[in-house]
Amino acid sequence: MAQRAEDRAGSQAGRVVLALACAAQFMVVLDISVVNVALPSVQRALGFADGSQQWVVNAYALAFAGFLLLGGRLADLVGRRRALVLGLLLFSGASLAGGLANSAELLVTARAAQGLGAAVLAPATLTVLTTTFPEGPRRTRALATWTAVGMAGGTAGNLLGGVLTEYLSWRSILLINVPVGVVAVLLAKRYLPGAPEKGRGRPLDVAGAVLSTGGLAALTFGIDQARTHSWATASTALLGGFAALAAFLVVEARFAQEPLIPLRLFRLRAVSVGNVAMLLAGAGLNPMWYFLTLYMQQSLHYSPLETGLGFLPHTVLTIVVTARLAPWLVDRVGSRALIVTGALIAAAGFWWQGQITADSGYLPGILGPAIVFSLGSGLLNTPLTATVTAGISAADAGAASGLMNTTKQFGGALGLAVLVSLTASDLTTPQALAAQYGSAFRTIAAVLVVVAAAALALPAPRDRRAP
Structure with a gap:
């Protein structure tokens, strides 16, 4: 009887921890895209110069990507609960400051602080899950739910941003984070262990933190410049970023007492090959939303609201497959086989999507391919x-989480920049634009075939070894 009561209490605590991690991850991913629809209102309200309002988006992205490795390691050095609470407080406080901002400069600064909070928060949520749930079916189900909620946040951003901006104010898209953050802090203090954890109090790798943050921020800025201008314009930032990251590897290998990324992790094929597959998957799957949005609005002439609603089947199907079907299949066929299968199914869906024309209706041009590639991506993400x-x-759980988040973030940014540069032209007719977007989707299909090939090099479950 006492054992059953203890098991029920542990199960309840696990559900609360999962809900807490998912809520925090939802906020982080949501705020990447939620401001997009509100940018015209923000520009009018705070007097942004033409073009400069994009820094409301870029400030968040630069800080988020730049500090991810450092944010991941913080959970190992100061404890999971402390890192999660710190990220929540910083993210919520910056959201409050941004929602009350009365100048363009203050809003951009608040968005950068939000990105810093997100860089601490995103890897902390994953670390909490991987240390709360032992390897096996329970962890797989928890990671599936966490992944599905993150996808929902990414796809809901534009729709939620439009609704809040139209019916309340652009400020509400930031202020809504404050009560959610307060509740999450209270839950973290109540349900996450606060006792001293092994590894707390170790020195922070300051040199590694400076080099990785500077290098990742420079690469992110360079990739964004390549996407919006040209690769030649971005070359200085990209070269500087690569040089800083090369110096970072030297510091980690030779000088750091407690490296941000222990290089011994890469001896695990699951980590080294898995992060390559994650980079390629992010480069293929993340840009899909950008090109589908343009196709629906420029070729099919959908309104922003119609476009947001057009994405609902993608969101619902991906969430259902990711959260329900994928964990069940992992237990029966294994992660490696499911990653290969999911990548190939998604590739088939994107190849179908690549056949679009300006005359394609919603059912054959959007919904049909969406069913196929959403099924594939849903099967791919959880086991990966x-x-x-x-x-x-x-x-090392925090370091591994920070590395995975960094890989995924940069994969998406790099894939979008490359695909935009490959499809950029002055064509304006719906037919020509549809042909360009079709080319982008066929390229994504090819990338996902490479993901399937890379996944074949992943270890089978029985071959995994602890570092």
């Missing part, structure tokens, strides 16, 4: 996330 975080000791 579980694979790159498997076999990691608790002391």
Whole structure:
């Protein structure tokens, strides 16, 4: 009787921890895109110069990407609860400051602070899950739910941003984070262990933090410049970013007492090969939303609201497959087989999507391909996330989480920049634009075939070894 009561209490605590991690991850991903629809209103309200309002988006992206490795390691050095609470407080406080901002400069600064909070928060949520749930079916189900909620946040951003801006104010898209953050802090203090954890109090790798943050921020800025201008314009930032990251690897290998990324992690094939597959998957799957949005609005002439509603089947199907079907299949066929299968199914869906024309209706041009590639991506994401975080000791869980988030973030940014540069032209007719977007989708299909090939090099579950 006492054992059953203890099991029920542990199960309830696990559900609360999962809900907490998912809520925090939803906020982080949502705020990447939620401001897009509100930018014209923000420009009018705060007097942004033409073009400069994009820094409301870029400030968040630069800080988020730049500090991810550091944010991931903080959970190992100061404790999971402390890192999660710190990220929540910083993110919520910056949201409050941004929602009350009365100048363009203050809003951009608040968005950068939000990005810093997100860089601490995103890897902390994953670390909490991987250290709360032991490897096996329970962890797989928890990671599936976490991944599905993150996808929902990414796809809901534009729709929610439009609704809040139209019926309340652009300020509400930031202020809504404050009550959610307060509740999450209270839950974290109540349900996450606060006792001293092994590894707390170790020195922070300051040199590694400066080099990785500067290098990642420079690469992110360079990729954004390549997407919006040209690769030649971005070359200085890109070269500087690569040089800083090369110096970072030297520091981590030779000088750091407690490196941000222990290079011993890369001895695990699940980590080294898995993060390559994650980079390529992000480069293929993330840009899909950008090109489908343009296709629906420029070729099919959908309104912004119609476009947002047009994405609902993608969102619902991906969430259902990711959260329900994928964990069940992982237990029966294994992660590696499911990653390969999911990548190939998604590739088939994107190849179908690549056949679009300006005359394609919603059913054959959007919904049909969406069913196929959403099924594939849903099958792919959960086992890939579980694979790159498997076999990691608790002391390195934060570092591994930060690495995975960084890989995924940069994969998406790099894929979008490359695809935009490949399809950029002065064509304006709906037919020509549809042909360009079709070319982008066929390229994504090819990338996902490469993901399937890379996944074949992942270890089978019985071959995993702790670092």
